[in-house]
Amino acid sequence: MTGKTVSLPRAAALVGPFSSGKTSLLEALLFRAEAIPRQGRIKDSNTVGDSSAEARARMMSVEPNLVGVDYLGEKWTFIDCPGSVEFQQDAYNALMAVDAAIVVCEPDPARAVMVAPLLKFLDDRKIPHLLFINKIDTAGTRLRETLEALQAVSERPLVLREVPIRDGEQITGFVDLVSERAYQYRPGQASDLIKIPDSIKDDEQVARQEMLEHLADFDDHLMEELLEDIAPPKDELYDDLAKDLADDLIVPVFFGSAEHDGGVTRLWKALRHDVPAPTATAARLGFANGGAPVARIFKTVHAAHTGKLSWARVLRGEFADAQTLGDGKVSGLYVPAIATPSKVPKASLGEVVAFGRLDHAATGDVLGGDGQIASDWPKPLDSLFALALEAEKKGDDVKLSGALTKLAEEDPSYRLEQNAEFGETVLWGQGEIHLLVALERLKSRFGLGVVTHKPTVPHKETIRKSVPVHGRHKKQSGGHGQFGDVHIEIRPQPRGAGFVFEDKIVGGAVPRQYIPAVEDGIVDFLRQGALGFPVVDIAVTLTDGSYHSVDSSDMAFKTAARIAMAEGMPQCDPVLLEPILAVEISVPADFTSKAQRIITGRRGQILGFDGKEGWNGWDQVSAYLPQAEMGDLIVELRSLTMGVGTFGWRFDHLQEVSGRAAEKVVETRKEALAKKG
Structure with missing residues (x-):
């Protein structure tokens, strides 16, 4: 079974589009592990994850939720990542530290495109991942069509590990394609082993053959067995599945209903037997066995009682409390728990741990390892949406700047800009909700009220x-x-x-x-x-x-x-000049015409479009767009592209603007200057 040491702690991230049910799946995994007495629900605001005021208010994840749990004698850490694209930086960073990802999606072919950027990120970095198609108890579930749609956006072959047993429109159980055993769901309890229904035997054989052929693509011995009509041993198949997952050659696919505890035990079994050990993860990330202890920071948090916490994955060796690391000394080691992090004296290979009060450490840094640098760390996402802000109370400017700096430390996709030309403090982020959450945190965590407005467009x-x-x-x-x-x-x-x-x-x-x-x-x-x-x-x-x-x-x-x-x-004869940006809009090809209409509707000039390099089925539209028209571009783009459209931009040139448009800009500027006195 790929030689992994089962006793080493492992970590998995739950990722997927907004509303796919990741937090519900985390709740189901914890309940099945008997780590919590009852399974909470999002609508009841009683889940282990999404416990912050900002998450509860929106009924959505706005930061990673870290939970440690023991299951059948094995130690696991789950990182439930935000599904909203506006908080995707946290998801990407967490994925750089785990052994595998569980990609959660819905059984709706039309929504498969929403998973594409995430699958691209995983495949580009060879991060092992499996799919969990959630909510299969919803009416009109189209599992086969969903699988085909998901395959269209995945570079790796999707390998179905089970087929559903149906009672009319309802999915009541599954047949495992390796063991060829059938199980019937029993919510809140282990599934019952049953005889494979006659009505599903043909479908099971077809699906099993497809699975074997996918595995044979990477195993010559299995290919010979199939050609000679020899039934391969089950242990060989299990080994192939685990090895191919670890090498990111295939994506195993499971299904179930997190909210109603369907398919959760089966998922646990796959995690235990197939997810690679942290030694394999360290090697994949370029950290060889042996040498000084190494940990990689994937999340920074400024907590009220403990101060700065640097959450990291230990990839080699062991760390201890009060240990000197670089320019700082560890003040507290903490591991994730069900409620609040627990303090521990040391942390070993595979554990997810928070280092206390390492003031100079930043997300993406490598701790220990004789100064080794993680060159493959994902760069912060491009800035897409901005607000100018100032403190409500005079004299709070320095306090505000410090608080914003801490928020940008926690989430590197926030970017702080001091615009000396117009005397504005501008906070950039990934979208409107992303920035609204930042404002709420300024109030709740730092006691800072702020006044906001649109940033001044840098006309000349x-x-x-x-x-x-x-x-x-x-x-x-x-x-x-x-x-x-x-x-x-x-x-x-x-x-x-x-x-x-x-x-x-x-x-x-x-x-x-x-x-x-x-x-x-x-x-x-x-x-x-x-x-x-x-x-x-x-x-x-x-x-x-x-x-x-x-x-x-x-x-x-x-x-x-x-x-x-x-x-x-x-x-x-003075004349107003407006900044024109060179914009590259990236969308699935089905949405290219919509992207072009957005550009022309904002006084933009389309320069052309072409297939996006490295992205199968995606286009990149090039255009010139006035900066004055950029304010809510990302909001409109996402609303017309199921949330996946995005863009990059840079200043290109200045262009004359005249007539009523220029007069309005000048009037607004004069009013602003008059207020400043």
Whole structure:
């Protein structure tokens, strides 16, 4: 059986689309292991997972739920991952630490596409995974059609491990395709062993043959047995299934009803016998046996009573409380439990453990291992949705910045941006709910109320024509006065050329020591031009001026330059520029036309589309899109693509905008500046 040491602790992640029933499956697994006295339900808000206020309010997972459990003498850790794509970073990070993933989905062919990004992530990293088709007790279950639809989005062959026994439309049990034994479900109890019904024998034989052929693709000996009509021993099949799963060559498929305890014991059996040991996981991740202890951090949490916790998987050796790691010292070791984490003195190979108060440790870091670096760690997801925010109470700005930094540590797909140009703190994330949860955590965990608004679009302004202008600053107030006098010419530059300052002074009309001050005054003005936005792509030439031997100074010439710019810029035919982004939208090919309509409906320009590299059946649509139209793009895109559409973006160029659209932007900007005083 692949040589794994059963006594070593193992870990599995429950992943899958939103509403597929992962938390219910976790509850059923715990109940079947007798770790909880009764099976809770999401609607009753009494499950072990999703216990946070944010999760309860939305009846959905918004962070990973870690639970440790013993089953038949073996130690397991389950990580129930959020299904919403907005919290997918946590799921991806957890998958980098486990021995296998249980991909939970519904028996609906139309929803199979929702699993595609997850299966792609697993296959790209060769993470062993099996499928659990949940909710088979719902009306109109189409198991075979669902399997075909799922195969269309999976790079690996899906291998059915059992076939259903039906009573009319109801699935009442299953036949195991290796042992060829039939079982009838008994909710809350072990299934009954029954005789294989005659009505299903033909289907069972067809499905079993398909399973054998899939396994024979990776086992020459089994292929010879099949060609010679020799019945392969069951132990050989079990070994092949475990080995092929560990190597991510196949995806075993099971089904059941988590809420009604159907198929859960069968799933437990598969986990126990087929999921590889942590030694195999460590090797897959590039950590060889032997050497210094190694653990990889997959989740950071700032807890109220324990401070910073770095949840990690021990992949080699043993760690102890109070141990020095790098620049820090471990202050507490904790393992997952049913309610709250339990403190332990040490953690060994295979265990999932939280290291307390390692201030410099971050998600993705490797602890120990003589400084080994995990180069394969998934990069943070692209920022897709943003809110500008400020503290409700004056004086809480520093506290807010610290709290946001902690939230971004916990979930690296949050990104904090300080926009000095417009004086805004901007929080980026994966969608509207993702950011709303962050705001709720700011309130509940850090006592911070915030005011939010849409981030200011970084418009710029430039000019269309040249103007010569005179600026003079003269002030007498007793003693030394102030005197600066400049003649400048303001000219437009080609798009993207930036700002150029030239000095054509002759005869010392403006002394050399004051010329840098003239440039400083011009640059200072360009931060906020005639329309209220930063000015770009202009050239300014200092052509003449005059000075006073006593009253002239750097400040006087800087002020004179600002006066000249303020007088001249409105005469230069100022024009508003809006940022245009290069956007790459990724969708299944069935949704390509919808993605194109979204672009054209937002003043975008489609550049073309092609198959997405490495993604079978997906397209990538390239376009230019005004940044002003990007605010809720991800919300619309997901609503039209069953949640799987996404995009990447980068700034490309500035483009003139005129008419009522420009007037509205300028009016809004002037109102905002007036409020700031």
